[in-house]
Amino acid sequence: MTVLAVDIGGTKFAAAAVAPDGEMLARTEVPLRGPESAGRTLSEVVRRITDRVAPDRLDGIGVGSAGPLDPRRGRVSPVNIPTWRDFPLVDALGETLPGRPVRLAGDAQCMALGEWWRGLTGPVPDGPAGRSRAMLGMVVSTGVGGGLVLDGVPYVGPTGNAGHIGHITVDPGGEPCPCGGVGCVETIASGPGMVRWAAANGWTGADARALAADARAGHPTAVRAFERAAGALATAVLTASALFDLDDVVVGGGVAAAGPILFDPLRRAIGRNTGLGFLRRLRVEPTSLGRDAGLFGAAALVLLQGGA
Amino acid sequence: MTVLAVDIGGTKFAAAAVAPDGEMLARTEVPLRGPESAGRTLSEVVRRITDRVAPDRLDGIGVGSAGPLDPRRGRVSPVNIPTWRDFPLVDALGETLPGRPVRLAGDAQCMALGEWWRGLTGPVPDGPAGRSRAMLGMVVSTGVGGGLVLDGVPYVGPTGNAGHIGHITVDPGGEPCPCGGVGCVETIASGPGMVRWAAANGWTGADARALAADARAGHPTAVRAFERAAGALATAVLTASALFDLDDVVVGGGVAAAGPILFDPLRRAIGRNTGLGFLRRLRVEPTSLGRDAGLFGAAALVLLQGGA
The missing domain is CATH 3.30.420.40 (ATPase, nucleotide binding domain)
Structure with missing residues (x-):
């Protein structure tokens, strides 16, 4: 399975299509131009990926977000995006690719998982x-x-x-x-x-x-x-x-x-x-992965956990 | 299965036979009279239990010990027992009841597990x-x-x-x-x-x-x-x-x-x-368990983990 990975930062959103072997098939990043544009920016990063990787090849969605967040309810309230308070990010992403599992975690949690998966490899x-x-x-x-x-x-x-x-x-x-x-x-x-x-x-x-x-x-x-x-x-x-x-x-x-x-x-x-x-x-x-660590980690939420 | 639980403290050793439902079938405690008596005290607490619960009813051994310890090698070096340095506690206990699995963890780790298993039960x-x-x-x-x-x-x-x-x-x-x-x-x-x-x-x-x-x-x-x-x-x-x-x-x-x-x-x-x-x-x-928390936790090392 290939996964749509999304990284919700306080000043920019990023997205990628990530294959099971960790290859990034496409990657994009859009600066957030004011908090009121958050919804539009989310649609834009997703569209930029689905323009390059056919949606039917994407079998799941992993997303890391600035906090606080409530993963049980799939909601986020990023400090720097005051228009998103208890925003149903998981539902919003689920609508872009209906039927796919969506996994949400904190941005630093995704960074850590990305480094574990693709960065640190030595004994x-x-x-x-x-x-x-x-x-x-x-x-x-x-x-x-x-x-x-x-x-x-x-x-x-x-x-x-x-x-x-x-x-x-x-x-x-x-x-x-x-x-x-x-x-x-x-x-x-x-x-x-x-x-x-x-x-x-x-x-x-x-x-x-x-x-x-x-x-x-x-x-x-x-x-x-x-x-x-x-x-x-x-x-x-x-x-x-x-x-x-x-x-x-x-x-x-x-x-x-x-x-x-x-x-x-x-x-x-x-x-x-x-x-x-x-x-x-x-x-x-x-x-060792710079700004891509969070995208790798968001993908890994689905790829390493079975995506169920 | 019923388990022999042992608690190695810096000033006393305790032992118990604990049934899967958490019932203590027997319990004993012996103060440590000087560090040179540690080996003797260990034998004594075990013997006091096996005098009351037939050894063939004891299917495993769980032990919590003051640290530092090296659980991978089954060895302990309790600060207050200077005669035990890199002491093979797991082997020593294994000899008292040959063929049974022996599980070792730190005393505070056992206390925590004992409280989780037998103490805290509310939502x-x-x-x-x-x-x-x-x-x-x-x-x-x-x-x-x-x-x-x-x-x-x-x-x-x-x-x-x-x-x-x-x-x-x-x-x-x-x-x-x-x-x-x-x-x-x-x-x-x-x-x-x-x-x-x-x-x-x-x-x-x-x-x-x-x-x-x-x-x-x-x-x-x-x-x-x-x-x-x-x-x-x-x-x-x-x-x-x-x-x-x-x-x-x-x-x-x-x-x-x-x-x-x-x-x-x-x-x-x-x-x-x-x-x-x-x-x-x-x-x-x-x-909520006082001094028994460590014994319950030592037993739980075997009872809750399958004892393999």
Whole structure:
């Protein structure tokens, strides 16, 4: 079976037709021009794929969406798309290709599953050869999200919300988070969180991209902002590893794309605090699939789960 | 099938014969008189059970042990039993009842499974009726340990070490932990951690039991020590809930036995920081099985998993 994969982001929608062997037969991406255009943009990405791959070749639909979402009811309420509140995304996609199963998961959950399926393939150093048996995928961007793949199956939890690593407290004396918590990872390590801290410490740039450029150029406040984010991410990664006994963490998203200025202090901070023996095998890697990880994962929701 | 359940603690060993319906046909407990007597004590608890339940009625052995442990190799190295380092516990028990399957897990993992099987039976308020679909069991005592039961199956992770909630960082500015981390839950919320903090703040009592008595009597430093422990446990519980999408947390162990002086501030701290909707259904309860939870869980390792 070939699958229609859809990725609902806060600023763009993407879609692809993905064959069982992982080949992308077609791929498209459309920026979201204002929240009121969400419905139109959804139709457009689907149509662009069905123009190139005959609908009767598509046997299922997998979709990853920015959250919050309610997978049991097939509904989504992406924070950055205020016109979609409790929007019946599964039904809407089911109407585009009637009769096909539709599988929905969070965007970071799809990213994690995509990396598990098509990205990470090497053996785990300290374990049996083969794929990662316990993997966390993280998206570090305007928010911080996560998804788990345990024994090759996405672990989404009873309500579909497992993996909310952006909203664990890593600094109990830190700033309040809109989620209601305090010192959440997202307040420190998201792009806006880093920019907010840098601005409060005298940095005058525009956004996270400029902050990354300044950090690469050695601007002390920018470097410190990335070190601070890396420290928060290290605590989060070690926490998840202690709880899930992780083999691998894969990090994607815009902030992670900054590269060594994030990953070098991240790996140092993890190394400093890794005393427990079972944590030492942990691998922390940047995404190998970039923006396609979410599409591969959405396809895998159907392809690896039988699509029933 | 009836199962021999064994619980290897740091200060006592317990054993029971448990029928498939959860009835305890026999139960015994022997204090550990010095680490050099561990082997003798193990033989004694087993013999006390086989004296009362004929060995040919026992079809399998389940054992929970203080850690660290290596379940793949059936070996344990309990911190408080220095004579057992990489001790082949599974083989040792297998020799007592040759030919029976032996299943090994951590003591907190067994506590969690025992609570899932015999303790928690009510429906989850915001979910389908039935047992907890994602449960954390915590043992708060001289250490802080944890175990997960996901969809009715213990989740132990690739190396068997999942659930190490005592060693997640909840205070990055806190004291170093022997594990190599900083500000771990265990440094704050374990009995010794609480007593250490209280002593440093002028309290002059002997141990955690005295601290609990003083807290109940309203001694401000003792009350504050329990509030501080409750705060650390609340962060840990909310963290695990955000990552596992938990229905339930069950807390046992000596410190938890202190009752409302711990659970009242624990529930308050959790309530203060619960913004995410899916966290609001979380139930946090003291153990309903007391010291038997670990024995029930050890039995369940065999009874619920088929014993193969």
